[in-house]
Amino acid sequence: MATTTIIDDAAPARTVATLPTGGRSDENRAGWLMAAPFLAFYLLFLIGPAVFGLVMSFFNTTSVRPGLGEAVGLDNYRQIFTDSEFWASMGHTVWFTVLTVPPLVILAFVLAVLAERVARGKALVRFIFFAPFVLPVTSVTMIFGWLYAAEIGLLPNALEALGLPVPDLLGEARWGFISVAALTVWWTIGFNFVLFLAGLQDIPEQVYEAAALDGASPVRTLWSLTLPLLRPTVVLVTMLQILASMQIFNQMYLLTAGGPGTETRPVMQYIYDTGFSDYRAGYSAAATMIYFAVVLIISVLWYLARVRTRKGADA
Amino acid sequence: MSSRLSRRAAVLGSLAAATALSGCGSPAARGLFGVAPPEGQLSYWNMFTGGDGANMVTMQEEYLRTHPDVRLDATVLAWGTPYYTKLTLATSGGAPPDVAAVHLSRLQTLAQADLLQPLDESLLGEHDLDPGRFVPTAVQKSRYDNRLHAVPLDTHPFVLFYNVDVCRRAGLLGSDGKLRPIRGPEQFRGAIAAAARVTGGYGGVVNITKDPSTNWRWFATLYYQLGGSVVADNGTRVTLDDDLAAQALGFMQGLTTSGLMPKSIDGPGVTSLFSTGKVGFLLDGEWQIPTYAGSSLKFDVVPVPHVFGPKPVAYADSHALVLPRNAEMDDQRRGTALDFVRSLIGSSVIWAKGGHIPAWLPVQNSAEFRAMRPQANYTEAARTAQYDPPAWYSGAGSQLQNLLGAAIATSQTGSAKPAQAVREMRKQLDKLAAAKPPVE
Numbered sequence: 024m025a026t027t028t029i030i031d032d033a034a035p036a037r038t039v040a041t042l043p044t045g046g047r048s049d050e051n052r053a054g055w056l057m058a059a060p061f062l063a064f065y066l067l068f069l070i071g072p073a074v075f076g077l078v079m080s081f082f083n084t085t086s087v088r089p090g091l092g093e094a095v096g097l098d099n100y101r102q103i104f105t106d107s108e109f110w111a112s113m114g115h116t117v118w119f120t121v122l123t124v125p126p127l128v129i130l131a132f133v134l135a136v137l138a139e140r141v142a143r144g145k146a147l148v149r150f151i152f153f154a155p156f157v158l159p160v161t162s163v164t165m166i167f168g169w170l171y172a173a174e175i176g177l178l179p180n181a182l183e184a185l186g187l188p189v190p191d192l193l194g195e196a197r198w199g200f201i202s203v204a205a206l207t208v209w210w211t212i213g214f215n216f217v218l219f220l221a222g223l224q225d226i227p228e229q230v231y232e233a234a235a236l237d238g239a240s241p242v243r244t245l246w247s248l249t250l251p252l253l254r255p256t257v258v259l260v261t262m263l264q265i266l267a268s269m270q271i272f273n274q275m276y277l278l279t280a281g282g283p284g285t286e287t288r289p290v291m292q293y294i295y296d297t298g299f300s301d302y303r304a305g306y307s308a309a310a311t312m313i314y315f316a317v318v319l320i321i322s323v324l325w326y327l328a329r330v331r332t333r334k335g336a337d338a
Numbered sequence: 339m340s341s342r343l344s345r346r347a348a349v350l351g352s353l354a355a356a357t358a359l360s361g362c363g364s365p366a367a368r369g370l371f372g373v374a375p376p377e378g379q380l381s382y383w384n385m386f387t388g389g390d391g392a393n394m395v396t397m398q399e400e401y402l403r404t405h406p407d408v409r410l411d412a413t414v415l416a417w418g419t420p421y422y423t424k425l426t427l428a429t430s431g432g433a434p435p436d437v438a439a440v441h442l443s444r445l446q447t448l449a450q451a452d453l454l455q456p457l458d459e460s461l462l463g464e465h466d467l468d469p470g471r472f473v474p475t476a477v478q479k480s481r482y483d484n485r486l487h488a489v490p491l492d493t494h495p496f497v498l499f500y501n502v503d504v505c506r507r508a509g510l511l512g513s514d515g516k517l518r519p520i521r522g523p524e525q526f527r528g529a530i531a532a533a534a535r536v537t538g539g540y541g542g543v544v545n546i547t548k549d550p551s552t553n554w555r556w557f558a559t560l561y562y563q564l565g566g567s568v569v570a571d572n573g574t575r576v577t578l579d580d581d582l583a584a585q586a587l588g589f590m591q592g593l594t595t596s597g598l599m600p601k602s603i604d605g606p607g608v609t610s611l612f613s614t615g616k617v618g619f620l621l622d623g624e625w626q627i628p629t630y631a632g633s634s635l636k637f638d639v640v641p642v643p644h645v646f647g648p649k650p651v652a653y654a655d656s657h658a659l660v661l662p663r664n665a666e667m668d669d670q671r672r673g674t675a676l677d678f679v680r681s682l683i684g685s686s687v688i689w690a691k692g693g694h695i696p697a698w699l700p701v702q703n704s705a706e707f708r709a710m711r712p713q714a715n716y717t718e719a720a721r722t723a724q725y726d727p728p729a730w731y732s733g734a735g736s737q738l739q740n741l742l743g744a745a746i747a748t749s750q751t752g753s754a755k756p757a758q759a760v761r762e763m764r765k766q767l768d769k770l771a772a773a774k775p776p777v778e
Contacts, residue, residue: 085776086423087451089430095774108769173547173602175610194547194602194751280548283751284744284762300419300737302426302447302730302776 076308084305086298092305099309108285109310112293113317115200119275119289120268122204127264128257131212135219136249149220156213164277167206168193171278196286199279203287206274211267215260222256223249255329262325269318290314379409380674384439385421387414389628390692397688401681408674418735425662429453434662436675442479442490442656443726443733446572449482450730450777455661455672456485465676467683473720476656476697488658489679491686492694493720495654496555497624498643501533502636504618508532520643523589530598533618540599542619543611546750547604550743551735555653556621557746560586562724563647568738569771573729576767580760587749587756589645595752602751612637624716627693639693639712641719652716654723655734656697659683695720730775741766 080099082091103109138148155163170177171192179189192202226249234244250257272291275281281288281296288296294314298307386394391414398412413435415421422444428434430453440448448454459469467489469477476490505511510529512518520526534541545552561568566582569575594601603611612620613635620626621642630637644650659679661672682689686696687706695717696702708714732738742763749759 083774083776085451087426087430087447087453087776089432168604169606172604172607174600175607191602191751193604194747195753278548280550282548282550282744283747283753285741295419296737296740299423300735300740301773303773 076311079305080309080312082305083303084308086302086304095305099306100313102306103310103313109290109293111285112288112290113314115287116269116271116289116291118200119204119271120265122200123207123268124261124264126204126208127212127215127268128261130208131215131260132219132253132257134212135216135223136245138216139220139223149217152216153213155210158210160210160273160277163206163210164274167202168278171202193279194283196283199283199287203271203274203278206278207268207271210274215264218256218260218263219253222253226252258325258328262321262328265321266318266325269321378407378674379411380437380671380678381411381413381435382437382439382678383413383415383421383425383435385415385417386439387417389631390625390689393688393692397682397685400685400688401678404681405677408678410678422735426451426453429662429664432665434664436661436664436667436671437678438660438662439491439657440488440660441734442476442488442658444736445480445488445658445660446482446728447730447733447777448660449487453663454487455663455667456487457489457661459486461672461676462486462489465673465680467676467680471699473695473697473699473702475721475723476658479656479725480658488660489683490697491657491659491683492689492697493654493656493723494623494625494694495641495652495716495719495723496559496621497639497641497652497716497719499612499620499622499626499630499637499639501612501615501618502638504533504536504615505529507536508618510618517638517640523645526643526645527593527598530593530619534598537616537618540597540611540617542593542599542621543603543608543617544599544621544750545603545605545608546594546600546747547602547607549605550741550747551739552622553743553746553750554739555623556590557583557586557742558724558726559642559651559653560589560645562651562653563645565647567727568742569727569729569732569767573727573731573775574771576764576771578760578764578767580757580764583760583763584756586646587746587759590746591749591752591756594750624693624695624713627712628691637712639715641716641722650718650722651724652719652722654719655725656723657694658697729770730777731770731773737770738767741770 079091081094081096083095083099084090084092134152138145138152141148171179173179173191173194176192178192182189190198192198230248230252231244234248239247270291271289272295275287275289276292276295279287281292290310291314294307294310297303297310301307382398384394395412398410402408402410415424422440425434425438425440426448430451434453445454449456462469469480469486472490473493476493477486480486480488480490500510500517502511502515505517506515508529510517510532520529530541532541544556558568561583564582564586566579566586567577570577593599599617600607600611608620608622609629611617613630613633615635624639627639641650641652659682661667661675667675683698684701686698686701687704687710690696690701690707690710690713693713695713696707697720701707702717702720726732726734726736726738729738745754745759745762745766748754748762749756754762
């Protein structure tokens with residue numbers, strides 16, 4: 024089958040090889056020069072602080088005093104590994120990821136397929152699904168705060184009017200997660216939707232025509248054609264979504280503030296609380312490093328999954 | 339155009355932009371390049387927004403009217419952790435503001451970390467800021483290591499708001515139209531129940547969801563009335579009395595689980611219920627007065643009733659003005675800064691419009707403030723003020739408030755029994771007390 028059409032990023036690089044060698048080294052130098060400002064900023068504001076953070080994690084650094092403070096070796100790490108609050112916040116982050124990734128991938132895919140089939144007003148449909156994504160997090164949480172608020176919120180009042188039981192949407196942990204997850208799906212689905220749309224548009228029309236000639240049903244077409252051809256996009260979207268959900272902070276902080284208690288506090292807020300509210304910068308840096316390692320492992324798995332997908336596509 | 343030329347243009351352009359920025363001494367230039375402020379310029383950081391922010395701007399204008407030669411550069415930052423993080427990092431990084439507003443409950447940690455300039459009493463006297471002319475409790479809290487480190491601006495207690503119409507129909511007002519004194523747990527519960535009968539729903543309200551500081555303030559008021567304490571020895575020893583804490587939590591829980599007050603409600607919900615007359619009572623900080631002052635609602639404010647214990651206690655905090663440590667500050671700049679502080683203190687009757695009790699006694703005793711309602715109703719609270727205990731993790735917006743407030747909330751929503759919530763509080767306190775402090 025014509026699966027070779029999926030190969031995306033490798034092709035343009037080959038044209039470079041046809042240039043004379045002198046030109047190529049010129050290109051090379053120009054490339055580095057063009058990238059230099061970015062690399063400088065990257066070193067200064069990303070690599071530098073990250074290395075400093077790593078160093079800090081071995082010290083009792085505090086944000087109220089200049090300097091690194093007293094060296095404590097692996098004490099910070101030891102403490103974090105035995106801190107039930109840290110592991111609880113890790114658990115909350117994982118639970119939030121489990122709650123958000125499936126709907127954000129599956130729903131975005133379904134919406135993209137449906138939007139692709141709309142005959143008239145395609146642009147309008149795309150705009151409607153993508154629009155929430157451009158809203159700032161503060162606006163979104165304010166809107167949903169009014170929807171969810173106990174006693175005065177639209178949703179509790181509507182449920183009450185219908186005679187249904189009224190859950191405590193923000194004041195109870197199990198509902199708190201669901202409330203924030205629902206907000207996140209509504210708010211960020213537009214991004215995955217656009218990625219899926221782009222993927223769908225890359226599938227050549229002829230493939231569908233051939234399937235139609237063979238008498239394949241719409242479900243069969245979706246299952247045996249669209250999905251396999253979209254596999255790279257599905258892997259990409261899923262992994263980007265996992266990484267995004269793992270970094271949950273803003274919506275949670277603004278909507279539930281990690282409450283009730285610390286029952287919905289994600290790991291990012293744990294780091295913020297210990298590092299900034301408690302001034303324990305060194306301890307917080309150690310927590311950051313552990314979390315960084317977790318995210319790194321997931322990213323490597325993503326990379327491996329992508330490599331395998333590409334091999335599958337080449338075969 | 340050759341690439342070299344455009345590169346040169348880009349470099350020259352960015353250099354020109356940098357020079358332009360640094361040349362005019364703009365806040366952006368100071369932030370980006372650390373350029374020193376020009377002479378006659380005074381930088382001031384605070385965390386006042388809303389009604390307080392507007393009042394503070396008026397007070398700054400008062401100062402500028404009398405000091406037209408000073409260029410005042412006032413910066414407003416977000417309340418709580420963001421503010422204190424920026425203030426501490428700027429100060430320890432050698433680029434502090436000349437004057438900053440802080441909460442007195444946070445003073446000890448800042449002073450311990452050597453981030454503040456001690457203020458000698460003779461120096462204060464020279465600027466007409468004699469410590470003897472401030473509310474004694476606030477001055478006491480401004481001391482660290484027996485030296486003054488702050489000039490108190492106000493006392494802001496946790497108080498009881500009441501809806502005049504609802505309370506009148508509930509028969510809770512005296513012949514003078516004021517709330518009759520409430521004493522003891524039975525009377526307090528009875529008053530809220532009477533208000534509930536009038537509204538046909540809730541009798542009172544206090545913010546529970548997403549607001550650990552308010553949970554803590556309400557609990558601390560009752561718990562301090564019972565004579566309890568939380569931590570001692572600068573936060574290294576836990577002194578929580580489980581029975582007293584459970585008694586306070588039990589009383590609070592009784593109000594919510596009985597349906598007299600909502601079990602789960604956030605800030606906007608609280609404002610909505612109280613401003614629309616759906617409750618008779620609101621427990622909150624006096625700083626919420628501007629929220630309701632502009633509306634048609636008829637309300638008044640009194641100290642939180644004396645529910646428990648032998649003597650009245652008002653959980654409170656104070657705003658104060660400090661001079662962050664600054665190696666580059668000379669006597670002249672210090673003089674300008676203290677003049678500015680004196681001017682703000684002098685015009686603190688404007689500040690009182692935000693509900694706060696002025697700490698400067700000449701203002702507190704002035705006819706203008708004494709005629710101010712409802713502010714003058716609870717001036718006594720400034721003298722009976724009880725602050726957060728000194729600890730590196732206590733004070734406004736601190737982890738003590740966040741973590742204990744969270745445990746208190748679980749008791750108020752009814753999801754935990756008071757004894758369970760006390761165990762959680764103890765667990766959090768033990769951990770904070772045992773952790774290596776950032777300052778010693």
